[in-house]
Amino acid sequence: MQLSPIQVEVCTERNIQLRLLRLDQIHPAVSGNKWFKLSQYLQAVQAGKYRGILTFGGAYSNHLVATAAACHYHNIPCTGFVRGEEGASHPTESLRECLQWNMELQFLSRTEYRLKDDPIFLKQLQQRYPQHLVIPEGGYGQDGIEGAGIIHQYIPAGTDIIAVAVGSGTTLMGIINKLTAKQQAIGFAAIKQGDYLKDTIRQHCSNTNWQLETAYHFGGFGKYSPALIEYIRAFREQQGITLDFVYTAKMMMGLLDCIEKYQWQDKQIVAVHTGGLQGNRSIQHLLR
Template sequence: MHKELNSFFTQDFISENQQVHLPALEEKKVELYIKREDVIHPLVSGNKFRKFKYNLLEAKNQNKKVLLTFGGAFSNHIVANAVAGNLNGFKTIGVVRGDELAKDLEKTLATNATLREAYKNGMTFEFVSRTRYRDKSKAEFINQLKEKFGDFYLIPEGGTNEFAVQGCKEILTRDDANFDYICCAIGTGGTISGLINASEKHQKIIGFPALKGDFLAEEIKKYTIKSKNWSLVNEYHFGGYAKYNDDLIRFINDFKKQTNIQLDPIYTGKMVFGILDLVKKGYFKKNSKIIAIHTGGLQGIAGFNQKLKQKNKAIINYL
């Protein structure tokens, strides 16, 4: 690893596999473990650490001084980019969806813990309209950003590229070879692609997309070398990205009480809900072992709870 990278990013983290004990699992004779990638770092946790590791190295090798990326107002990716960049001597720029947030930046930072943390770590914001944000992958938009900010190393929304997939391969270790199923929540497809590439022949990789649509399968195929040992389960997105219902919030709170493992409502909460529902339906073979990857994302709960309070809904019990 490049000597100029912060020592935190040169470490080879091996996360604990924590077993979950619940009546449904015992009844169906299925073992479930959670790989605790969420404890790597409070803000650069889980798959964010894995995705940034080799991207930061590549940015250093290209002698880049600035990292630029994209995300929403409560994006784990935005704040992780700011913190990772700050730790490694990069300036950071966040292109954030929602130009209304720029009208009163002081108020935005006061009421948004995610952007406040990113700002505290030196990130410069470029707030854009939702319409313009859709052009984030177009060359014309990228060139306009270069005209405004100069040269930068671009990390795509969600962080998925070949370097991210390389980092996500390191989530699995030799000791994980005894699991029959590897489960993962999916945003942009980078994490599951790394897991697929690192998996053993006998293992089945199951992805739980947080978004509607069938486009993710094609994205994953771009980065994977295996095609027959993975599948996507599309029934547990709860209506789409950042969508939820009372059952999901109740499930997350109950799971925390029963296991002392905190899940988030965007990714891991939906994944574990789906896994346990499939267990009850007999989807997993008897006496099989499942490992579910906890990809972090817990910092976004504060912002999510703000929205729940505004709607007079029950909040996620998060300390």
């Protein structure tokens, strides 16, 4: 897995080696952390325990696209339950890609979609789709966490700090569970009011060498500012790497700020590029 060196002044001044783990290069559709989060679920189906997969996501969901593509490659029937009924008549590019990968799409009202973790609702779904494995939104769950933990194998042993963007927290938790005693993980929440994730992480992780930064959401999930857009453009021009506005750009801006805020010196830092570049489709006109 490629580690791309990131050359920025603040790191040079502080003798910090910053590298980006290029999970975005794995596959155009099953990109970044998605393959890892799905891997354990897919193995369960391939082992014959289930006949298909059910999962959830919004109209711009990278998770739905990745699940659709992965199931296509493994010849696994899959159904995606989409938040919002408007997608049925006006499908986004992401939803059209899901259909191209032969995912069945079912559109739920926002009220129905809030039941996605409700045991009674899930039991009704499984009655409609017998022997189908339910993957929570974003690949969340113990299998997703264990799969995400594989990412740690691609991080050099001498790394001091591992940075990752956070949505559900699945990838961060997987990495935390694999940390050595001398390593630290730092997550950057892409959602507003993300402090509740700290309790979720504590429930799933016994290691305590981690922190979650919640001030770099730029207005909330899927939100952006002119400064964030300009940063994506500048990063692409200076480093030759494209970041997505939903997750990785927020992580990188937050990480560089934290280097100064916490006065880090003489560190080996690896930031994880978790892919998700499909998300940039909705703002492509701003990134030209």
